[in-house]
Amino acid sequence: MKKVYGVIGDPIEHSLSPVMHNAAFEALEMDSIYLAFRVKVKDVEAVLSGAKTMGMVGLNVTVPLKEKVMDYVKLDPLARKIGAVNTIDLTTGIGYNTDGLGVRRALEVRDVQLSGRNVLLIGAGGAARAIAFLLVEEGADITIANRTKERAISLADTIGGGVKGTGLDELDGLIEGADILINSTTVGMHPNVNDSIASSDMMHPDLVVFDIVYNPIETKLLSEARRAGAKTIDGVMMLVHQGAESFRLWTAQKPPIEVMERAVRDALK
Numbered sequence: 001m002k003k004v005y006g007v008i009g010d011p012i013e014h015s016l017s018p019v020m021h022n023a024a025f026e027a028l029e030m031d032s033i034y035l036a037f038r039v040k041v042k043d044v045e046a047v048l049s050g051a052k053t054m055g056m057v058g059l060n061v062t063v064p065l066k067e068k069v070m071d072y073v074k075l076d077p078l079a080r081k082i083g084a085v086n087t088i089d090l091t092t093g094i095g096y097n098t099d100g101l102g103v104r105r106a107l108e109v110r111d112v113q114l115s116g117r118n119v120l121l122i123g124a125g126g127a128a129r130a131i132a133f134l135l136v137e138e139g140a141d142i143t144i145a146n147r148t149k150e151r152a153i154s155l156a157d158t159i160g161g162g163v164k165g166t167g168l169d170e171l172d173g174l175i176e177g178a179d180i181l182i183n184s185t186t187v188g189m190h191p192n193v194n195d196s197i198a199s200s201d202m203m204h205p206d207l208v209v210f211d212i213v214y215n216p217i218e219t220k221l222l223s224e225a226r227r228a229g230a231k232t233i234d235g236v237m238m239l240v241h242q243g244a245e246s247f248r249l250w251t252a253q254k255p256p257i258e259v260m261e262r263a264v265r266d267a268l269k
């Protein structure tokens with residue numbers, strides 16, 4: 001019988017996960033389908049129980065349900081640390097978080113090492129949290145800079161491992177000393193496409209700039225980085241690699257990364 005997967009969240013209609021996972025299933029000739037479901041916070045328990053009862057195999061979880069679903073799954077240790085679940089294996093009842101793994105993989109495939117490197121992570125929200133835990137595990141030297149300085153300090157304290165938290169006022173000096181800059185904020189996202197957390201004159205050619213915003217694919221931050229001669233990694237890479245990690249967990253198969261990436265880039269055109 002056909003295996004059924006899906007993503008739950010609200011809003012959900014613009015999710016690119018169905019296009020990405022269905023392309024992967026097709027490429028590997030798997031008799032499986034992936035659908036999007038709009039689910040309200042109050043209905044999470046009923047939805048998870050119903051999905052499992054009906055024999056669905058796996059779910060991705062997005063805003064605003066990533067914390068709520070934690071009450072109804074067994075937690076993988078990393079998801080527990082991060083405090084959010086984005087992937088559920090309904091056959092085992094385990095909840096995972098692949099967001100940080102996605103960033104790590106995206107850097108890996110572009111030959112960017114993390115161990116011992118100075119990483120400047122901009123933002124202190126849910127995305128920053130998932131990324132920061134992974135970076136610290138990889139032995140990166142992390143500074144978190146956020147508009148609301150207190151949030152950066154609080155996140156740095158939670159993560160420990162010598163992570164520093166600060167505001168955005170000294171961004172110039174911080175970028176100068178950084179090997180890798182990761183934007184985990186929504187700055188530059190459609191419709192505010194002319195906004196950028198930093199400009200080219202603040203950057204150097206040895207810098208790697210990774211923007212998790214994928215709409216537009218080339219954000220203002222990335223075009224500034226390109227002008228400075230820096231290496232750029234776009235948000236599609238994070239989306240694809242977090243999805244690929246979910247795919248791997250559910251199917252125990254090697255995800256067809258290139259197919260998934262092409263499907264997402266085509267859908268964004």
Ligand code: ATR
Binds near residue numbers: 124147184187
């Ligand atoms: P998510 O879970 O997607 O990371 P979030 O928790 O709302 O979302 O966090 C959004 C991040 O973007 C925060 O770090 C936020 O900064 P504040 O903590 O100061 O709110 C950051 N952010 C959003 N708009 C911003 C802007 N115009 N300039 C700078 N930072 C911004």
